[in-house]
Each structure stands twice: as C-alpha cells, then as structure tokens.
Amino acid sequence: xxxxxxxxxxxxxxxxxxxxxxxxxxxxxxxxxxxxxxxxxxxxxxxxxxxxxxxxxxxxxxxxxxxxxxxxxxxxxxxxxxxxxxxxxxxxxxxxxxxxxxxxxxxxxxxxxxxxxxxxxxxxxxxxxxxxxxxxxxxxxxxxxxxxxxxxxxxxxxxxxxxxxxxxxxxxxxxxxxxxxxxxxxxxxxxxxxxxxxxxxxxxxxxxxxxxxxxxxxxxxxxxxxxxxxxxxxxxxxxxxxxxxxxxxxxxxxxxxxxxxx
Amino acid sequence: xxxxxxxxxxxxxxxxxxxxxxxxxxxxxxxxxxxxxxxxxxxxxxxxxxxxxxxxxxxxxxxxxxxxxxxxxxxxxxxxxxxxxxxxxxxxxxxxxxxxxxxxxxxxxxxxxxxxxxxxxxxxxxxxxxxxxxxxxxxxxxxxxxxxxxxxxxxxxxxxxxxxxxxxxxxxxxxxxxxxxxxxxxxxxxxxxxxxxxxxxxxxxxxxxxxxxxxxxxxxxxxxxxxxxxxxxxxxxxxxxxxxxxxxxxxxxxxxxxxxxxxxxxxxxxxxxxxxxxxx
Numbered sequence: 001x002x003x004x005x006x007x008x009x010x011x012x013x014x015x016x017x018x019x020x021x022x023x024x025x026x027x028x029x030x031x032x033x034x035x036x037x038x039x040x041x042x043x044x045x046x047x048x049x050x051x052x053x054x055x056x057x058x059x060x061x062x063x064x065x066x067x068x069x070x071x072x073x074x075x076x077x078x079x080x081x082x083x084x085x086x087x088x089x090x091x092x093x094x095x096x097x098x099x100x101x102x103x104x105x106x107x108x109x110x111x112x113x114x115x116x117x118x119x120x121x122x123x124x125x126x127x128x129x130x131x132x133x134x135x136x137x138x139x140x141x142x143x144x145x146x147x148x149x150x151x152x153x154x155x156x157x158x159x160x161x162x163x164x165x166x167x168x169x170x171x172x173x174x175x176x177x178x179x180x181x182x183x184x185x186x187x188x189x190x191x192x193x194x195x196x197x198x199x200x201x202x203x204x205x206x207x208x209x210x211x212x213x214x215x216x217x218x219x220x221x222x223x224x225x226x227x228x229x230x231x232x233x234x235x236x237x238x239x240x241x242x243x244x245x246x247x248x249x250x251x252x253x254x255x256x257x258x259x260x261x262x
Numbered sequence: 263x264x265x266x267x268x269x270x271x272x273x274x275x276x277x278x279x280x281x282x283x284x285x286x287x288x289x290x291x292x293x294x295x296x297x298x299x300x301x302x303x304x305x306x307x308x309x310x311x312x313x314x315x316x317x318x319x320x321x322x323x324x325x326x327x328x329x330x331x332x333x334x335x336x337x338x339x340x341x342x343x344x345x346x347x348x349x350x351x352x353x354x355x356x357x358x359x360x361x362x363x364x365x366x367x368x369x370x371x372x373x374x375x376x377x378x379x380x381x382x383x384x385x386x387x388x389x390x391x392x393x394x395x396x397x398x399x400x401x402x403x404x405x406x407x408x409x410x411x412x413x414x415x416x417x418x419x420x421x422x423x424x425x426x427x428x429x430x431x432x433x434x435x436x437x438x439x440x441x442x443x444x445x446x447x448x449x450x451x452x453x454x455x456x457x458x459x460x461x462x463x464x465x466x467x468x469x470x471x472x473x474x475x476x477x478x479x480x481x482x483x484x485x486x487x488x489x490x491x492x493x494x495x496x497x498x499x500x501x502x503x504x505x506x507x508x509x510x511x512x513x514x515x516x517x518x519x520x521x522x523x524x525x526x527x528x529x530x531x532x533x534x535x536x537x538x539x540x541x542x
Contacts, residue, residue: 151362154331157348158355159377159428169376173367250367250408257410 038220043227046220051228055209060228063194063206066122070129071190075183078134082141082179083171092142103139107132107193111200125197125205132193133186140182144175177251180244187240191233206232276342276352277307277431277464279328283337286323297323299489301337305481307431310458310465312475314522315485316530321468324490325436328466329355341432351381354425358437360418364409370396371405374424381428395427398460399453415446419453426457432464440470448506451478455504472526476518477504484525486532493532494525 026040038046051060085092111128118124148171156162156170172179198207206229213222245252286298297320305311315321326332328339330349339346341353354377357363364373371392378388396402399419409417418438425433435454439447455478458465469475475482482496498518500509509515 149362151357151359152365154326154329155355155357155363157331158329158353159424160349160351160380161376165380169365173365176367250410253408254366254410 035217036219038223042220043223046218047224047227050221050224059204059206059209062122062204063198064232066125066129066197066205067190067194069122070126070194071133071187073126073130074133074186074190075137077130078137078182078186079141079172079179081134082138082182083145083167083175085138086142086145086175087171099138103135107189108196111197115201120201125194125202128197129190129193133190136185136189137179137182140178140185141175144178145171147178148174177248180248184240184244187236188233191229191236195229275307278340278342279305279432279464279466280340281324281328281337282340284324284327284334284339285336286320286327286332287335296489298327298334299491301485301490301492303483303492303495305432305464305466307464308462309481310455310467310479311481311483312467312469312479313483313485314469314472314475314526315490316487316526317470318488319485319529320488320490321470321485322436324485325355325434325466325468329353329434352431354428354430354433356418356421356425356433356435356438358440360414360421360438360441361409363421364417364424366408366410369406369408370401370412370420373409373420374427377424377428391427391429392423395423398426398457399423413446415442415450418442418450422450422453422457426461426463430463432466433458435465435467437469438467439474447474452504452506454478459502472519472522473510476500476515476522477506477509482518482522484522484529486529489533491532493529496522496525 022040029037029039030041032039085095107128110131111124114124114127114131118127152170152174156166161169194205195207195210198205199211202208206225210222210225210229213219213225281301281303284298284301286296288295288297301324303311313321313324323332327334328346330339330346330353333347341350344350365376368376374392374395375388378391383391392405393402396405399422401416401419401423404412404416409420412420422438438454439450442450451474454465454467467475467478469478476498479498482498483492484494484496485491486493496518500512500514500518
C-alpha cells in the first residue's frame with residue numbers, strides 16, 4: 001500500500017508540473033487566432049504527422065547519432081586528458097593557460113571554421129559537439145583526480161595496486177563523482193551544439209528540420225520540432241539520472257553517513 | 263649448515279626488518295627540516311615491537327620510509343635481507359585513518375580481495391582467505407556491506423582483515439587505534455595480539471600511547487623528539503598471555519610503564535638538554 005502511495009507521489013512529482021503547464025498552454029493557445037501561435041491541438045496533430053514518418057530515419061536518427069558519437073567522444077577525450085593533466089603537475093602548469101583560452105571560445109563560432117576544414121557533413125557536427133563538450137568533463141576530471149585522498153593512494157601503493165589497476169580501481173572510481181558532474185554539464189552542451197550545428201549548414205537533423213519548417217512557414221510543425229527536442233532532452237536527463245544513481249550510489253551513502261556523524 | 267637449513271633460515275628471516283642509519287630531511291624552499299636524524303634498529307622475524315615517541319617525533323615519517331612510501335635521505339631499510347626501494351610485496355600497512363584507507367566504492371569483501379587479486383591469488387584461495395580474515399577479526403556477517411555502513415572500530419577491523427588476508431611477513435601499524443573509543447581500542451589491542459600469535463608475522467606497531475605500547479609489545483622502542491633517534495630499546499618482560507585487567511594490574515607493568523613514561527618525557531627535551539639526558 002505504502003509502495004503504491006510512494007509510487008503515485010513520485011509520478012506526480014515527475015509529471016504533475018509538466019501536465020499543468022501543458023494544460024495552461026492548451027487553454028491559452030486554444031483561443032489564439034495568430035498564425036504564429038497555433039493551438040496545441042494543431043501542434044500535437046502536426047507532431048504525429050511530422051515525426052512518426054520518414055523523418056524518424058531522415059532527421060531524428062542522424063541527430064541522435066551525431067549526439068551520441070559527439071558526446072561519447074567528448075567524455076572519452078575529456079576523461080583521458082583529465083586523468084593525464086590531473087596526475088602530472090608539470091603538464092598541467094604547461095597547458096593550463098592554453099586550455100583556459102580554448103575554453104573561453106564559445107564553441108558555435110567554431111562552426112564556420114570547422115566547415116572550412118571538414119565540410120558540412122557529420123564529421124563537422126561531431127567535431128563541434130566534442131570541442132564544445134569536452135571542457136566540463138576534462139576540468140571536472142582534473143579536479144577529481146587531484147582530490148584523491150593520499151591515505152587511499154598510499155594504501156593502494158602498499159598493496160601493489162599500480163599502473164592500469166590503479167587507474168581502474170582507484171583513480172577513476174575516486175574521481176567518478178566529479179566526472180559524472182562534468183558529464184551532466186556536457187550532456188546539455190552537446191544537445192545545444194547538435195541543434196546549432198545542424199541549423200548552420202545541413203541537409204538533415206532536428207535543427208535542420210526546425211529551421212526548414214520556419215522558413216517554409218510550417219509553423220505547427222516548427223513548434224512540434226521544438227517540443228520533440230524538449231522531450232528528447234528530458235528523456236536523456238532521466239536516463240542520465242539512472243546511470244548516475246547506479247554509478248554513484250556508494251558516494252551518496254558515504255556522504256549521508258558522514259553527515260550523520262557530524 | 264645443510265642446504266635445507268639454509269633454505270629454512272632464509273624462509274625464517276623473510277620477516278626480518280632491518281633499519282640502518284635511516285635519515286630523512288625535507289628540503290623545502292629556503293627551509294630544510296631534519297625530521298629523522300639517525301635511526302638504527304632491527305625487528306626479528308615474528309617479533310612484535312612497538313615504537314613510541316612524543317608527538318611530532320617523526321613516527322609517521324619513519325613508518326613511511328619503512329613501508330617504501332617515502333625514500334629516506336640516508337641509510338636504508340631491509341626487509342628479509344632485500345633493500346626496500348618501494349612498497350615491498352611482503353608488507354602490509356594499517357593506517358590510523360581507517361575511514362580514508364578503505365575503498366568506499368567497494369564492499370568489505372572486495373576491499374579485502376583487491377590486494378589478493380593484484381597478487382594473482384587464484385579465485386578459490388582468494389575467497390577462502392577473505393572469509394578466514396573476516397572470521398578472525400569477528401566480522402563474518404558483513405562481507406557485502408560498504409565500509410561507510412560500519413562503525414569506526416568495525417572499519418578498522420576490515421583494514422586489519424585486509425592486511426592479514428594479504429599474508430604479509432611484516433605488518434606495519436601506524437597509530438591504528440588512535441581514533442576509536444576506549445572500549446573498542448582494548449578489543450582491537452587484544453585482537454592484534456591474538457592475530458600476531460596465531461599468524462607469526464613480524465609486527466611493528468607505532469603509537470603515542472605508552473600503556474598501549476607496553477601492553478602490546480615484546481619490545482618498546484622509545485624515540486626522541488625531532489630530529490629523531492632511538493633513545494632506548496626497552497624489553498617488555500611481561501608474560502606472553504596478556505589480559506586487559508590482570509596484565510595492567512601487574513607491578514611489573516606499572517614499572518615498565520613508568521620507565522617508558524620517563525623516557526618519553528626525557529625525549530621531549532633530548533636535543534635541547536643532551537647532557538642531562540645522558541646522565542639520567
């Protein structure tokens with residue numbers, strides 16, 4: 001009984017506010033006679049027609065593919081560089097000013113530059129996503145690696161845990177709370193860059209489709225694309241939350257036990 | 263000596279810890295600190311020796327040099343005849359900070375099994391060692407718990423279990439019970455002695471607690487204040503069977519305790535008043 005109650009409450013928490021907002025949207029848009037603000041009914045029917053069609057294969061899947069490759073590329077690259085920089089003080093001192101400079105460049109301005117080098121295909125978009133999303137992962141990883149407890153590090157050394165085992169058993173788990181925090185930031189940056197890179201110069205993708213709808217005055221379809229992006233972001237965030245609670249359950253428990261003591 | 267005798271002699275000496283003229287100076291920017299001046303002592307195979315000294319006597323520095331975690335500036339440490347140049351395979355360490363020496367992302371059993379995995383101990387043997395070690399520290403029921411779910415005393419038991427499952431020749435303990443309550447501390451002291459007697463490894467136990475040193479050790483090495491030297495090597499001639507109440511009530515215990523206490527007091531001013539110290 002209590003489980004049911006708790007489940008219902010969680011469901012309400014998750015979907016209560018979105019449902020209320022949708023209801024408000026529906027209510028106010030229903031009386032709209034503006035061409036640019038179609039009613040929610042129109043948008044929802046356009047949603048079905050637009051996205052449950054060949055566009056899934058033509059636009060949605062290419063977008064998701066670029067997002068996945070770009071994001072995972074950024075995570076792998078960011079963690080690798082972060083571990084290297086975090087474990088070598090001299091390397092860090094050498095590279096820090098350069099990295100600060102690159103980090104300060106807003107990634108979308110790289111699109112025109114990258115178009116010159118890698119054209120307007122998938123590789124350009126994936127590169128943009130990687131270049132923009134790698135920073136939070138890398139910088140957080142550096143912090144995480146630097147913050148490894150020295151007693152824990154000494155313990156690992158005493159028991160001969162060195163090299164690859166050290167990386168796998170000590171460095172990565174110890175830095176995982178920070179790595180995951182960086183990955184969360186990188187996820188939203190990746191989605192933004194996926195859309196922007198597709199808006200610039202493209203022949204497929206969600207960003208491309210939305211701009212195309214807008215230019216051809218297919219306004220309900222344009223809105224439906226924005227809705228789809230929102231839903232996509234929401235779904236990915238939920239997925240990420242699941243991953244986080246699996247990977248970091250020990251960290252939450254540790255923090256709670258420390259709070260209990262103090 | 264026949265060849266088998268030589269063999270057994272080598273085996274018997276694998277736990278021989280030899281500290282020869284160890285010296286450690288820290289060179290900072292414009293400031294050098296001489297932490298350890300000259301330490302020479304040895305602990306025989308299967309011996310339990312305690313090291314006491316006033317706080318700031320470089321006990322932790324010494325222990326890190328012995329464990330191969332810190333290179334000494336001068337002198338050398340030998341374990342079983344081989345020079346220590348990094349953490350040697352036959353040595354396990356139990357640190358004071360139990361909360362920071364167990365891997366919080368691993369269960370108790372995984373924490374104990376990890377060093378064995380690293381040693382490539384076969385899986386069935388590993389499982390047996392983990393179970394045995396947990397049994398011997400009285401934690402049979404918690405292999406699947408995480409360290410942070412346990413009390414401080416239990417966490418330190420897990421750290422001890424990990425050390426003995428590793429089957430070391432030498433066990434180093436760096437003020438292991440300084441952060442647990444008095445009740446737990448007495449239990450852990452008795453646990454340490456019984457494990458040492460059952461397993462026969464060499465134990466070097468660093469503490470600032472004089473009572474603890476006398477109660478646990480066969481020998482107590484008293485260190486001077488920094489820069490550190492060995493001031494005295496006290497043999498503890500108490501019976502091998504020790505018990506918290508009766509042993510501590512022995513007149514000999516009180517004498518030894520008083521003697522070591524005086525030495526530690528003297529240690530604090532050992533370098534400022536060496537003449538008085540020498541004549542005492």
